[in-house]
Amino acid sequence: MRLPLVTVLGECVADAFTVPAPAPGELALRVLPGGGPANTAVALARLGTPARFLARLSDDVFGRLFLGHLEASGVDLTAAVRAAEPSTLAVAEIDAQGQAAYSFHAQGTADWQWTADELAATDLASTACLHSGSLALVREPGGTVVEEFLARASATATISVDPNVRPLLVAPEVYRERLPRWCALADILRLSEDDLELLLPGHTIERACDIWHAAGVPLVVITRGERGAITSLDGERAAVPAPRTDVVDTVGAGDSFTAGLLHHLGAKGLLGGRLTDLRIEDAAEACAFAARVAALTCSVIGPNPPWASQLRLPAPTAGHAGP
Template identity: 75%
Template sequence: MNPRQITVLGECVADAFTEPASTSNELTLRVLPGGGPANTAVSLARLGTPARFLARLSGDVFGRLFRARLEASGVDLSDAVPAAESSTLAVAEVDAMGQAAFSFHAQHTADWQWTAEELGRVDLSGTACLHTGSLALVQEPGGAVVEDFLAAAAPRTTISIDPNVRPLLVHPDVYRARLARWCALADVLRLSEDDLELLLPEASPERACDLWHAAGTRLVVITRGADGALASLDGDRLRVPALATQVVDTVGAGDSFTAGLLHHLGARGLLGGRLTDLRLDDVADACVFGTRVAALTCSVAGPNPPWREQLAQSAAVGTA
């Protein structure tokens, strides 16, 4: 295995976007393959990082769509589990600002049925970083299995977690109850401003970072949409502005930022342990790169992160 490999564990979700129909009593849906962890794996692979995705992929029409997208993006699916259950579906309504509100159809679907036997077959010896989060960590029966998998991997692998709170499916109290355990395992915690509001509604971003450092996480990054990102490394903080872009929608922007952050750190040999060699300048550079990846994702419809060549072209245009 490539020592720069990043392994991502989590769900695939069929994102169904509402569109105008030909008559008033019809609803048209445009379905795109998504899901936070899947988006992150796709973005990593498109950026050039060897990315392996641990997923339970249904054989239904959506599962085939997921597999096609992942394979076309260069994601390693050698450890994906063929699942008998159906795929998870989310129906999205996008407002005038490009923000999407989701309703989920996720009961007993393939993504949440992980067993210890399935994950026990996974070899992480060539993995520099294991990234997970979102619903995979809280939906049962698989959530507890995934958490045990992280705990076993943590002594030798950089652990990255994105809580990606989904209150329509799982009450924020469930995330709050487990967050301290995740922070004890995680080297990187990346979450959105919306996640922060749901997890610690009374806390400032700086106070939240200090709490999560105290629980064990070395690097905390809070993305703030048009206001950029706040990064905190052991309490030393910096802010990175967002890049101006014509926003089509924001679906997958946070996932793309996470991929850009991890890709940049991995390409510089900073992943693979407890981040002991990481410095604030490294974090700044990685966050700037992440904002570039996120901006390009926002400029197109749906969770469609850029390829490395597109990123290079946009940088050339920006310096012309």
């Protein structure tokens, strides 16, 4: 059975991790291809879902790294734009718990320069689901263009949004102002507990889900790291535990979770509309699969999601991990 096409729209980011320096007074970095939407596209393709990535790829050294990584994972880049601007760079420091703290180098980079003409050329006829989010939806000048593209796609495709709030680059107020519009056009909203605290400070998960359902989005999934995830379908909720695993780092775990969620929904024939046939049991089952994908991502360095063959292996048994 051929799974439905998922189109992902958003940024690539060069994730640079500090590593032991070869000599005193030097800083050594290991650079891996990343960026939330790019990670999601890679994870989808590796799971076996046809994944098309709408990206603006620079021709610099990082852009060539992205290109090789995406192609090797089987991502369709036929609709990607070759960009003259430089790539976005993020420098990450990993703490003892595997959590990353970032500094970004993103001024005037390729990812945010979308034009209406570039996206107007994209054929959405075969797209069952369009996923976007993160910085591409909030950084101008391209953010408004991307939002308008999602609104157009919502006429024929399931719309998935991951806010992936990055307060170092864009003030949370910008996300808060736009989120009701995203909920009005989206069918799936996936975010982390950290995102929740930045978007609706002091709100419980239940209250936040009710607010976002009222704004129009039927399925909300909130990931909680080692405590698993909460899924809410128009107010009907289920808790999903996180698998046990040894955590190397959590980079890309949430993106892998999103890919696992969309892959499983697509495999069940539930993508391509307004999720009218979705039941809370289906959503919980998809989240359980997504949590396994995220846990495997946590077990390796950087945003390196698993291939479908790895999901057929016995689940890890030591420690905890989650998106």
